[in-house]
Amino acid sequence: MLPGAAELVETREIVPGQWQQAWHAPSVVAGARAGQYLHVRSADALGFPFRRPYPLATADPASGTLTIQVAAGTRTGDRLRRLRPGDAGDLIGPLGRPFEVDPRSRHLLLIAEGPSVAGVRMLIDEAIRDARSVVLLCGALSSAHVYPSSLLPDEVEYVVATADGSLGYQGPVTDLVREYEAWADQSFACGTPSMLATVAGLATGRRQRLGVATLGRKRGGGRPIPAGSAAARRKAFLQVVLDHSIGCAAGSCQGCVVAGANGPVRVCREGPVFAAEELDWGEAS
């Protein structure tokens, strides 16, 4: 967890108020996996230093380049988007626990809302590399705020829902989940707490609605899987990545704690990716 030297390669606005930045940071990219995040240092006008987490949107170990998505209107975001190519950055990462995909899962359903596409974007690259089929359900306020399809691989089936109906389905993106839940072997979501709670509720009743067979051993067979482990996430139908402010990223400050099913959990260390069953959705929603 040491700060890695990073240089801004490219920055551009992809949707209003959302900037995609490419950083050359070989030491950070090495070993990065989908779902992990970077802790990016910034400072306000009076020099108070702080860090904010950004999910890794893409990472290319060959070129040592990664991308993050930066939102205007936040202190860190406004400072970052004013940087120009060639400027240096202070990134710590990759941090946190990544998504875990069951090796037998062939169909992945990804659900995102607005700018949170960045939270699941890297998983698309990994899934296509492993010859899996991917459907991305994306919600947005209007067609102007929809994540550009040009930034996605051609292999992805991209389904859009907008609140005003200007593009795709009119309504919340969670309405689309039922159409794909029978097709999907696993699903992965990133978005607001209320959206994630809705998706988690759908995932809970999925097995009863569809009568889906459980992958793996028969009930009661084998050793129990420890809660919070990579194996538990791999077995879960739904994994969520929490977009939460993180203070220390070391697990010491307890500033990012959310309610878990078995007590408080730290997003920075036990997350940011959780199996849906690991969280207490009553409070999160």
Added chain:
Amino acid sequence: MGRGVVKARRRVVPGMPPRRTPTVRRIKPAITPVSRASRPAPVGARPDTAASEAGRRGAGAGARAVDLLGGRPLALEVDLGRGLVLPNPVIAAAGPFGYGVEYADLVDLDRLGGIVTRGTTLKPRGGHGAPRTAEVPSGLLVGIGMQNPGIDVVLDRYAEAWAAWHVPVILNLCAESVGDMVECVRRLEGVPGIAGIEVNLSCSGGRGGAMWGLDEGSAGSLVAAVRRATELPVIAKLTPAAADARAVARACEDAGADVVSAVNTLPGLAVAADRLGPALGSGYGGISGPALKPVALRVVYEVAQVVDVPVIGIGGVGSIEDVLDLLAAGAVAIGVGVAVLADPMLPVRLADELADACRARGLASVADLVGTALPGRSAPPSTKGAEHAR
């Protein structure tokens, strides 16, 4: 010269100039060899302590006292009383640094002056709901709610690691009643690795915010109870919300506190982005960061004038300038708080920079920087010896 030894005669050839004899020039070495008395201490010893000890031994043996870089020895130790001696004045303040073990792989903890753990209570506490932090102008509003697993679990998990460290570990304790606090303190009996206790007088998870430290009566009663229950050094942590921090500090001193630390966070509020309620799950929070520094300076400045016990300054420390300001206001040691979130190595770096600042001023001890801004000081600290700064 004995017999049989033939002395070589210089051969002189007529008509030729005499051969020049080679000259050997004695060159003054660029680096003066270090005397035995002031050689570096073995690996694992604290450099500054080792250097000063070497200097003392060297002085007794008549050797020149020098530190590792060949300069004059620098005394960075801070004696807080009752056997609690910090290797240097920069400590990690309670809260952001957790229990220290979280940073053990990242930070050279033995180069810190001390570690104050996060607040610990008798029973486990779940803390406040999310969100727990909110960015405010020039600072961070924090409402954790004293989440901790309870004193028994903390000691079980971490005391063994603390005992193995050289850095003094001070346990921050928080309680809603005197009985709970005394019970917490009693659990520390015979536990190795704990150098002292910091009594949190502004437990934000208690009866609606800062409570013990608001008046001298309740602060004094809590500290007195702790004093009776333990022989460990006791630090009383003041709240800036008190109407008169001087009275509270005096009460703590009279009750037996060995040290006073100032200040805890200042209660505050931030409004959520949708303006439908507070930004924090707890509603209120504590302001930390640069916004707190002027408040901390005021309290340290006032308290240092009325108590005889050492004062630890905490609040808004993010640079060496902040460290020097708090020392000048009367603090003998300073705590680094929320700034470690962005830079965990900051306390160690500040300790190094403080040593450099002393050398640049030609000071033999960091104590010469303490209290220079207090009224009634007859003269500024001596700058004699500035030529030895480097």
